[in-house]
Amino acid sequence: MPAASLSPPLPLWVRVPAAAGIALVLLPLLAMTLQVDWARFPALIGSEASRAALALSLRTAAASTVLCVLLGVPMAAVLARSPRRGTGLLRGLVLIPLVLPPVVSGLALLSVVGRQGLLGAGLEVLGVRIAFTTAAVVLAQTFVALPFLVLSLEGALRAADTGYEQAAATLGAGPTRVLLGVTLPLVAPSLLAGVVLSFARALGEFGATITVAGSLQGTTRTLPLEIYLQREADPDAAIALSFLLILVAAAVIALVRRRGVR
Amino acid sequence: MPAASLSPPLPLWVRVPAAAGIALVLLPLLAMTLQVDWARFPALIGSEASRAALALSLRTAAASTVLCVLLGVPMAAVLARSPRRGTGLLRGLVLIPLVLPPVVSGLALLSVVGRQGLLGAGLEVLGVRIAFTTAAVVLAQTFVALPFLVLSLEGALRAADTGYEQAAATLGAGPTRVLLGVTLPLVAPSLLAGVVLSFARALGEFGATITVAGSLQGTTRTLPLEIYLQREADPDAAIALSFLLILVAAAVIALVRRRGVR
Amino acid sequence: SATGGGSDAGTGEEETTLTVFAAASLQEPFTELAERYEDEHPGTTVRLSFAGSSDLATQIAQGAPADVLATADTVTMDRVVEAGDTAAEPTIFATNTLTIAVPPGNPARVASLADLTEPALDLVLCAPQVPCGRAAADLATAEALDLSPVSEEQSVTDVLGKVESGEAEAGLVYETDVIRADGAVEEVEDPATGAVVNEYPIAPVADAAEPDDAAAFLELVTSPEGQEILAAQGFGAP
Amino acid sequence: MLSLRARLPERGLDLELELPAGESLALVGPNGAGKSSALALIAGLLRPAEGRITLGGRVLTEVVSGRTRTLVPPARRGIALLSQDPLLLPHRTVAGNLHFALRAHGVPPRRAGARARELLEQAGLAHLARRRPAQLSGGQAQRVAILRALATEPRLLLLDEPLAALDVEAAPQVRALLTRTLETTPGLVVTHELLDAASLARRLAVIEHGRVVDHRATPAVLADPRTAFTARLAGLSLLYGLWRDGVVELADGSRLAADTEEALAAGQPVRATVRPSRVGLADEDPPTARATVIERPVESLEPHGDLIRLRTPDLAADLDALVVARAGLAPGARVRLCVPPSAVRVHAAGDA
Amino acid sequence: MLSLRARLPERGLDLELELPAGESLALVGPNGAGKSSALALIAGLLRPAEGRITLGGRVLTEVVSGRTRTLVPPARRGIALLSQDPLLLPHRTVAGNLHFALRAHGVPPRRAGARARELLEQAGLAHLARRRPAQLSGGQAQRVAILRALATEPRLLLLDEPLAALDVEAAPQVRALLTRTLETTPGLVVTHELLDAASLARRLAVIEHGRVVDHRATPAVLADPRTAFTARLAGLSLLYGLWRDGVVELADGSRLAADTEEALAAGQPVRATVRPSRVGLADEDPPTARATVIERPVESLEPHGDLIRLRTPDLAADLDALVVARAGLAPGARVRLCVPPSAVRVHAAGDA
C-alpha cells in the first residue's frame, strides 16, 4: 500500500485497552530487566553449560520448527479444505497438545517412544532409541508446537478467497502449483505468525522435554532446562539466562519478520 | 460456499505429511488413553480436590480469555495498523511472553505486583493484595496467553483487504463501527483461532501460576497444578485428570467452533 | 537414531561415561562429587541429569540410560525399587531437616515454630503430596501445630521463592535451602524442627551400562570425602 | 465441438448448448440469467447436479443422478477462463502473473520470463510489468487479465465480459485482438454489448432464467429477436398481435401496417419488431398512405447517439433533439407516433 | 460547490476541477488516467501530496507542502462512493449490507430493516435480500452496491462506472434512477459510455494522464472534442491542419473542404472533426461539387449498430454492410472516401 492510500483510522478508544495490554506485557519484562545482575551478566551467560544449552536450544527449536512446517502446513490444508463433517473431531483432537500441561504431554510421548511404549519396544529391537536423546527433545518440542502452526494457518486458509485458486487452476496450474504458488502466499502473514508461534513455543518448551528427554548437558538440556536448574542453584543466573532467551527469541523473530514481510 | 462450487483439490502428496502429523499428535494421546485406569476413573476425577480444581480452572481460564480479547484485540489492531517503524520493536516485545519459560514469566510478574514489586508496594497501601489470590491466577494466565491472541489476529489484520473498510467508511461508518462491523468480522476465523489458542494456553498454564499465585485448593490450585501434585502422590489420578482436562478443552473448543463458524 | 545415550558412549576402549540421575536439590554437591570422581578415575566422564525425583523415577521406568539414581526422598526410591529398576538396595547417604525461612529482616517477626500458627501470617508450605510437604505435615503432627498456609507449593524451591520475594512471611524449607539461598532469606532456628528428618537414598540402576563405575561412585558418595562435600552444602550425615 | 447439458437447481440452471467445432459463440442474457455459471460449469469450477459436458469428444464432466462419474479438474481441461472479476494474483506483479500462467503450462522459467515481457510490450503495457495488481486501475487490471488468459494457448476460451471497464481507445484494440484469437481458438464470450456480440462471434446464444432460449447465427437473432430481452439488445421494439392481412392487430386494438415475406394465415399470432430509428412523430412528418399512426404515453426520454430515444410502453422512437424540444415532449405526455410499414417486420409467433 | 486541486506524483496526478453548486459532472478518460483516483481523493480515501479539496465551502482535505492541515475522515464527509469494485461486505447478506449503510447514518435498527426491505423491493431485488454477496451474479452485485450507495442521502455522490456489468434491461432502469437522484444530489459519474455521460450529467470533464484536459457542458465537448480521446468518445474523427480559406490543409497535403462559423485567418492552425456517418465511398455516391475525396488505407472494419465502421489512420466512415461487401473492402486495401463539407466542423486549434 502506498503511503497516500489511507486505511480507515482506528477508533481512539482502542488505544486505552491497547495501552493497558502493552503495559501488562512490558511492565513485567521491564521489572525483570531491572533485576538482572548486569555486572555478572557476561559471566553468567558465558559459562560452558549456558553456551551448550543455548546451542542445543537453537538447534532443536529450528529443527522442530522445520518439522512443524513440513507436517503442519499439510495438516492445516487438509483440515481447512476437507468438506466432511468428520474432520471436526480430528481438528479438536489435533488441538489437544495445546491444553495438556507439558509434563503430561511428555508422559504421553513416553508412553509411545519409551521403553514400554507403543513403539518404543519395537524400536528398541531395531536398536533405535528416541527417548532421552536429542531426537526426543525435537519430538517433544514438535509435539507441543505443532498445534500452534496448524491452528493459525487453518483459520486463515478457511477465510482465504478461493477465487484466486480457481483462477490459477483455469490457467492450467496443477494442485501442487496452486498450493505452493497461490494458496500459501495468500496466507503468508498467518503462516509467518504460525512459524513464529511454533518456534517460540519450541524454544520455551520445558515440561515435556524434561520428561521425555531428561536433562543431560549438551544432549538434552536446553536453555529452559538450564534456567530451571540454575533457579535451584543460582537465581541470578536463571534471570540472566532468561534474558538471554528473550534476546535470542527477539533476534530470530526480527529476522523472520524482516525476510517474510513484504 | 455451496456444495456445487469446487475449490481446487489439494495435491495428493500432502496427505502423507498430514497423516504423519496427525499420527504424531494422536498416537501419544491414544497411548495415554490406554493408560487411564478406567475402573477408578470416576472416583479419581470425582474427588473434591479434582472438582474444585476443575471449577477454578474453568472460571479463571474463561476470565483470562475475556481479558485477552478485551486487551488483545485492540493491541493487535494498533500493531497491525500503525504505519510507524517503531511498532516493529513493540511487536517483538509483545511476543516475549511466548518464549519465556512460564516460571520466569511468573517471576517477572511478581517483580511488578509482588510485595516488593514495582507496583506491589503501592497496591499494598491500597489494601490490594494479588499474590495467593484467584486474581493472581487470572493475571498469570492472561500474561502468558495474551501474545497468542495478538499474534494470530495481527497477521490476519495485516493481510485483510482494507477495501471493505474503506467502502464502509464512505457509507458513513465511523471508526468504531468499521472496527466492530467490518474489520473484526472479516478476520473472524483468525480471531476465533486466537481465542481458542489463548483459552487453551490459559487452561494449561502451570509455571507462572504456581510462581505468582501459589497453590491452594479452591483458590489458586488449578487443574494443571492438581495434576502435577497428583503425579507425586498417585500417578493414575494424574493421568485421569489429564484426560479430564482434554475433555474439557475439547468440549469448550467444540462449543466455540460451533457458534463461531458460519 | 540414538544421539549420545550413555550406553553408546561406553563403546570406546578407554572412555566410559557414567550417568547419574539426581534430584534437582542435589545439584551443587553432586556436580562437585562428579568432578571429584572424574579426577580420581581418568577416562571416565560423569554425566548428570537433574530433575524432580518423580520425573527421574518415571524416566528410569521408561528405560532412561542411568547408572545411578539419587532421590530426595525414600518414597520415590521405594517405588523404583518395587518396579525392579534398582540393582541393589538403596543406601541413605544424606539427611536434611526442616527449618523456618523468613524474608530478610523478618517482617512478621517470626521467632519460633509456634508463631507459624498465627492466622494472619502468610505461611507457605510444600503440598503434602511432595516430600518436603510430607515432612512439614509430620512436623505439624509431632508438634501439634495447626498450620493454615496460604499456599501449598509443588516444590521446596517454590516455597523458597515465595519467601525470597517477600510474598510469604514465613515458610518451612530444608536447612540446605537456606544455605543455597545465600542470604536471600533468613533462618529462624527452632530446635523442635529437628524432630523430622528427611533421608536421601542412592542406588545403582538395574540396567546400568557401567555397573562398576556406578558402584565406585556410590562408594565416593558415602565415603568421608563425599560426606564432607555434602556437609558443606548443609546436608546432614545419614 | 462443445456440448453442454447441465442442471443446477441451486442456481435455477437447466442449460443445453451445442457448439460446432471451431465456432465461437456470444452469450447474452439478463443479469443473473446464468451466463457466468455456464462458463464455470464448462471450466470445471462448478459441479452440476446432473449433466454432461464434452469438448471434442472428451467427457469433461458427467454427473448422473447425483453421482459424479467424471470431473476433469480445471487445470486439465485445456480451457482458459477470463472471469468477470480479473482475479490477478495479488502477491505477484503483473509480469509475475503472466509468468505464473506460462509456467503452469510447462514453459521453462527463462522462456516464460521473456515471453511475459514480450506479451506486455505487444499490448503496450510494459510500463506496468512490475506493478502489483492493487496498483492498477480497473481497466489496466482487466487488460492484464485478458493477456493472462490468452498467454497459454488453450483449446477453448471462456471470456466473461472481456471489454467491460475498457476505455473507448482500448476497447477496439482489445476487440481486434480477441477477434483475431477467436479465429483460431473457439471461444464463448459473455457480453452485454451488441457490438461485441456481433464482432466477436458468428453465433449468439441467449440465456434467460437459466435456460438457453435462443441460439442462432448472430445476424438472424438480431434481425428477428424472439424475446423482449433480445429485442432490447438489438435495439428493436417487440410487439405481439394477430395477423390480419397486411396489418398486425395489437392487444389494445390498435393496428400496425406491416410487410412480410413469410406466409401467414389470417388470425395467426405474430411477433412484430419495429426499428426505432424509422419511427417518427406523426405531427412532424405527415404520414404516408400506409403508415400507421399510434398514440402512446411517453415513458422516458434518453440520449441515444446524437438523437433522443423516446420510449413508450411498447414502442420506441429515435428522434432529433430539436423535434423533441419543438413538440414539448416529456414523460407522461401523450405522443402520436408514425410507423411506416418498412420499419416493421412480422414473424409467426409459434417458434418463440 | 466542489473545488478540487490535488497533486499525487506517485500516480501521476495533477488535478484541478471546479463544480458549480448543484451541478453533476461526468468524468471520462482513458484507462489509468486517474478517474478513480480523483474520486478517492474527494472521498478522503487518498491523501494528496499537495492540494486542497472543499465542498460547499468546507475544507475536506488540505495538504500544504507535504504537511496535512485538514483531512476529514471519509465517514464525516457526507459523500457516498460507489467504487469500481462493488465491495459488498462479504459476511453480511444483501439486506444486511443495506442495513449497515443505514445504521451508519444513524437510522434506528428497526427502521433501517424496514427501509432496506423497501429499497430492495423498489429495485425489484427483494428475492436477493438474504443472499450473501458471494452468491450474487456480477450484475446483481453491482445493482445492490448502487442501492447501498444511494440508501444514505449523501451531499455528494461519487459513482465509478455505475452501469458497467448491467444488462440492457437493467441499465436503462438504473440510468433513470441515477438521473432522478442526480437531479437533487450533485454527483460525479465516471463512465466510458457516451450515453451515460450525456444522460447523467450536463457537464463533462475529461481526464488524461492525470490532468483535467477539458471541462465544458457535455454537448459542447461532444460537438467540439479537443483531444483524440474525446473525439473517439464522441464518435468523431479529429484531424489537424492549417486553414486555407474554406479548406483545411492536412499534414500530408490533402485538402478537406469545410464550412465554419468561426472567423479564421488564413494559415491558422485548426482542428477539424468529421462525423463518420456522413462520410461515404467516393465510388458509390458520386461526390457533390464541394465534397472532398481522400484516399486512405483501410485499418479495420467493425460492426457499428446496423452499419460497419471503417477506420483509416485519421478518418472513419460508417458504411452499409452491403456497400462494404460490394467494394470488397478489407484491412490493407486502399479506399477513396468522400467527405461532404457538412460533415466537417472546423475550430481554431489554439484553445486545445
Ligand SMILES: Nc1ncnc2c1ncn2[C@@H]1O[C@H](COP(=O)(O)OP(=O)(O)OP(=O)(O)O)[C@@H](O)[C@H]1O
Ligand atoms: N455462489 C452462488 N450460490 C448461489 N447462487 C448463486 C451463486 N452465484 C450466482 N448465483 C445465482 O445464480 C444465478 C446465475 O448467476 P450468474 O452469475 O451465472 O449470472 P450471470 O448471467 O453471469 O449474470 P451477470 O450478467 O449479472 O453477471 C443468479 O441468480 C445468481 O444469483
Ligand SMILES: Nc1ncnc2c1ncn2[C@@H]1O[C@H](COP(=O)(O)OP(=O)(O)OP(=O)(O)O)[C@@H](O)[C@H]1O
Ligand atoms: N494503489 C496504487 N498505487 C500506485 N499507482 C496506482 C494505484 N492505483 C492506481 N494507480 C495508478 O494510478 C493511475 C490512475 O489510476 P486510476 O485507477 O485512477 O485510473 P482510472 O482513470 O480510474 O482508470 P480505469 O478507467 O482503468 O478505471 C494509473 O496509472 C494506475 O496505474
Ligand SMILES: [Mg+2]
Ligand atoms: Mg456474470
Ligand SMILES: [Mg+2]
Ligand atoms: Mg477506475
